[in-house]
Amino acid sequence: MKTIDINGIKIGGGNPPVIIAGPCAVEDEEILMKTARDVRDAGAVMLRGGAWKPRTMPGKFEGLHEKALEMLSKAREKYNLPIVTEVMSTDKIDVISKHADVLQVGTRNMQNFDLLDRLGRIDKPVILKRGMSATIDEFLGAAERIIKGGNDEVILCLRGVRTFDHSQRYPADLYSIPDLLSKTDLPIIFDPSHAAGKRDLVESLCRMAIAGGVHGLIIETSCEPDSAQCDAKQMITPDILARIVEFSSKFQEIF
Numbered sequence: 001m002k003t004i005d006i007n008g009i010k011i012g013g014g015n016p017p018v019i020i021a022g023p024c025a026v027e028d029e030e031i032l033m034k035t036a037r038d039v040r041d042a043g044a045v046m047l048r049g050g051a052w053k054p055r056t057m058p059g060k061f062e063g064l065h066e067k068a069l070e071m072l073s074k075a076r077e078k079y080n081l082p083i084v085t086e087v088m089s090t091d092k093i094d095v096i097s098k099h100a101d102v103l104q105v106g107t108r109n110m111q112n113f114d115l116l117d118r119l120g121r122i123d124k125p126v127i128l129k130r131g132m133s134a135t136i137d138e139f140l141g142a143a144e145r146i147i148k149g150g151n152d153e154v155i156l157c158l159r160g161v162r163t164f165d166h167s168q169r170y171p172a173d174l175y176s177i178p179d180l181l182s183k184t185d186l187p188i189i190f191d192p193s194h195a196a197g198k199r200d201l202v203e204s205l206c207r208m209a210i211a212g213g214v215h216g217l218i219i220e221t222s223c224e225p226d227s228a229q230c231d232a233k234q235m236i237t238p239d240i241l242a243r244i245v246e247f248s249s250k251f252q253e254i255f
């Protein structure tokens with residue numbers, strides 16, 4: 001099993017589950033700083049936050065771009081939390097790499113081959129999210145492209161897939177956790193937020209994913225979720241995050 005070290009935080013192998021939390025998008029400096037403090041106090045060890053947001057409909061809030069990266073950097077310095085943020089195109093890799101510790105490829109770009117090839121040439125870990133309609137072989141093929149390019153620090157992220165069932169936003173692909181564990185050495189994390197689409201389901205999905213053996217969770221969290229322009233309904237508050245951190249660490253003692 002591969003272990004990836006992100007500024008001393010070890011993800012994968014037999015290491016305890018790593019909890020990454022933060023808002024969907026970086027929208028406001030004060031809220032970001034407060035959220036960074038609160039998620040750190042709740043036990044998260046990395047901060048997420050989108051600077052460039054993929055939006056299905058044009059005209060919606062698409063992120064604060066470079067300004068968001070600067071805010072993330074401030075939060076990183078103040079709270080000692082490595083930063084995870086999404087990269088959507090090859091021309092943004094350099095600017096994002098100046099600020100982020102881990103670059104995330106979103107579900108919509110899992111088969112953006114140019115992007116994958118370029119990410120194979122950077123020296124930072126990549127979180128690769130499963131395409132919402134991608135098979136496991138296609139997902140592993142995308143990871144292989146980054147690795148073949150020379151970057152073997154790839155973290156696979158399950159985030160739910162598209163089905164006929166609208167009771168969840170993207171029904172959770174939990175079976176894929178043990179399936180991937182049997183097929184790859186790469187660390188596997190789970191994003192309950194985009195799978196659930198609603199806050200009330202997030203904690204239970206985390207329990208199931210942790211029981212399934214994931215190496216980490218990436219959870220949309222904000223100290224003021226209701227005012228968010230992006231994914232407000234699925235963002236949890238830091239008090240719920242603290243419970244998730246607690247049972248995630250206890251789990252290791254049980255199994």
Ligand code: PEP
Nearest residue numbers: 024106107108129159194
């Ligand atoms: C996100 O993590 O903010 C995001 C847009 O996720 P996904 O690509 O899984 O929809």
Ligand code: MN
Nearest residue numbers: 024220230231
């Ligand atoms: Mn989101």
